[in-house]
Amino acid sequence: MAHVRHYAMCRPDHFAVTYAINPWMDPSAGADRDKALRQWERLKAVYEELGHRVDVVEPVAGLPDMVFAANGGLVVDGKVYGARFANAERVPEGPAYLEWFRSRGFTEIKEPEHVNEGEGDFLVLDHVILAGTGFRTRPEAHHEAQEFLGRPVVTLRLVDPRYYHLDTAMFALGGDNIAYYPEAFSPGSRAVLERMFPDAVIASAEDAAVLGLNAVCDGRHVVLNAEAGGLTLELKRRGYDVIPVDLSELRKAGGGPKCCTLEIRS
Numbered sequence: 419m420a421h422v423r424h425y426a427m428c429r430p431d432h433f434a435v436t437y438a439i440n441p442w443m444d445p446s447a448g449a450d451r452d453k454a455l456r457q458w459e460r461l462k463a464v465y466e467e468l469g470h471r472v473d474v475v476e477p478v479a480g481l482p483d484m485v486f487a488a489n490g491g492l493v494v495d496g497k498v499y500g501a502r503f504a505n506a507e508r509v510p511e512g513p514a515y516l517e518w519f520r521s522r523g524f525t526e527i528k529e530p531e532h533v534n535e536g537e538g539d540f541l542v543l544d545h546v547i548l549a550g551t552g553f554r555t556r557p558e559a560h561h562e563a564q565e566f567l568g569r570p571v572v573t574l575r576l577v578d579p580r581y582y583h584l585d586t587a588m589f590a591l592g593g594d595n596i597a598y599y600p601e602a603f604s605p606g607s608r609a610v611l612e613r614m615f616p617d618a619v620i621a622s623a624e625d626a627a628v629l630g631l632n633a634v635c636d637g638r639h640v641v642l643n644a645e646a647g648g649l650t651l652e653l654k655r656r657g658y659d660v661i662p663v664d665l666s667e668l669r670k671a672g673g674g675p676k677c678c679t680l681e682i683r684s
């Protein structure tokens with residue numbers, strides 16, 4: 419079942435690749451900001467055409483990665499667990515997003531003690547929150563989120579630097595199922611995923627390499643990088659409506675549709 423979703427997005431007015439904090443980023447390659455803006459506008463229009471609500475966060479000059487709103491926090495039951503970034507280049511985004519939540523009237527806010535990059539490393543399902551660690555978010559933050567939100571949090575270890583956030587290797591299919599790329603996870607975490615999600619969609623290396631797992635599903639539609647051909651076929655076979663998008667410019671910073679999207683769960 420599709421549900422109306424509420425998302426926050428941050429316009430890439432200041433987008434650029436000026437530093438490298440993941441293997442996708444090459445400051446010498448050059449990114450086209452106007453193209454990134456057009457691709458971002460299209461993604462926003464897709465959500466709105468599906469009937470979802472999109473709030474736009476004011477971007478801050480000098481924070482080129484702020485477009486990746488998923489990292490700005492984790493919102494569950496109207497409670498905001500703030501982000502605390504691992505890399506100095508992005509640290510000011512944490513307070514900027516918290517300020518935005520305050521200005522929007524959110525009152526149950528946790529300023530985090532531990533490093534965590536918001537929904538980039540937390541995947542909210544109906545009965546459990548899956549949480550990534552290994553590159554950015556600290557396991558201590560998983561405990562902090564569990565205590566604050568009162569939801570069970572399961573720690574998963576990421577092992578491939580190309581898949582440095584959980585949302586580069588996995589997405590939620592609505593309800594309690596997921597799609598993921600097993601090789602991005604440690605052997606123990608893979609065993610946990612096999613046990614918890616016997617019906618999961620398993621992605622190939624090719625689909626993972628175009629950030630095909632950085633997708634957004636509302637329960638019925640899946641907004642997905644157009645290049646992820648194998649995933650597209652499998653999702654259609656399972657009855658999902660796949661909506662391809664082109665975010666090639668933003669991929670130069672290591673991001674896709676999900677990275678640009680922070681879900682507000684009231």
Ligand code: ARG
Pocket residue numbers: 439440443483486488489508537538539583585586671672673674676677678
């Ligand atoms: N350049 C950004 C970084 O490395 C990309 C963040 C992508 N966001 C995400 N949720 N995976 O931090």
